[in-house]
Amino acid sequence: MNDWQRKSPLDWEVYVNKMVKVAAIEKHEYEGWVLTVDPVSASIVLATFLENEKVSISVVLGHAVQEVEILKEGDEEMKQRLSCIFAPEESKAYSPEEEEKRKNALKTWLEKNHIPVTEQGESGRTLCVAGVLTIDPPYGPEECSSSNEIILSRVQGLIQGYLEKQQ
Amino acid sequence: PPPGATMLVGVLRLPRGPDGCSRGFSPTSPRFQALLGGDTVAAQGARAALRQRYLRGLAAARGRPTQFCLRAGVRVDAVFGAADVEAVAFQVDALRTPLGVQAAALLRCTDVLAYSFLL
Numbered sequence: 001m002n003d004w005q006r007k008s009p010l011d012w013e014v015y016v017n018k019m020v021k022v023a024a025i026e027k028h029e030y031e032g033w034v035l036t037v038d039p040v041s042a043s044i045v046l047a048t049f050l051e052n053e054k055v056s057i058s059v060v061l062g063h064a065v066q067e068v069e070i071l072k073e074g075d076e077e078m079k080q081r082l083s084c085i086f087a088p089e090e091s092k093a094y095s096p097e098e099e100e101k102r103k104n105a106l107k108t109w110l111e112k113n114h115i116p117v118t119e120q121g122e123s124g125r126t127l128c129v130a131g132v133l134t135i136d137p138p139y140g141p142e143e144c145s146s147s148n149e150i151i152l153s154r155v156q157g158l159i160q161g162y163l164e165k166q167q
Numbered sequence: 168p169p170p171g172a173t174m175l176v177g178v179l180r181l182p183r184g185p186d187g188c189s190r191g192f193s194p195t196s197p198r199f200q201a202l203l204g205g206d207t208v209a210a211q212g213a214r215a216a217l218r219q220r221y222l223r224g225l226a227a228a229r230g231r232p233t234q235f236c237l238r239a240g241v242r243v244d245a246v247f248g249a250a251d252v253e254a255v256a257f258q259v260d261a262l263r264t265p266l267g268v269q270a271a272a273l274l275r276c277t278d279v280l281a282y283s284f285l286l
Binding site: 009010012025028030035040043045055057059063085 | 209210211213214216217218220221223224226227228236238239240252253254276277279280281282283284285286
């Protein structure tokens, strides 16, 4: 474990949204905007904007990092741009009423199938299934989150089937 | 006893553990602090945010032609498949090697210095 890997998440967070130069072992060097640092492997994810509107992503593995130098700080516009790079695709937008209808229809269907579901979060827009899985608007399989892979996979399958029957 | 009647049972109390709190793992115990390195709530929040962005990055890499920079100046091209939870290995498809193209392969994380792909 090197010094970089030994840092705390709060230390790594400082580098996010900064332009850095990473010196790696075997004399490799990488430059780019820091998107994130993986807390498990301390790997640094860098973004470089190319001429043709494309973005090049480089990941330097934590164990290979020797030194990280901050070159400059990103402004608000850059921070926005960086946060959008890995953002999940925009799904079809539903009006608040449509969203509420979808939520209630799904909640009713889950309850009919004896699956415990509650509403939570601000304005109750998030559904919580059995206390271990959450579903955000617009309540499709992609919007399910859980730390249990098996439950996640099962519920995603159920919702997929439910949505297909609706068509 | 007749059904429905309550029965009194003796409560078995376990001896107190070395950390004082005998309900098991105490988050304030010196042992737990040493294990976690004193990670505060703020640190945990930062850890979660950083990890989520990283996982979204891995999802974005999936299926894309990627160049891996290995040790001793070796570079190989492949299609990014997946990474495991503990950062032990990467799974790739269509790995181009001097011996030909491997349909599927695992690259050990310790052998990889860096990798890059285009979005």
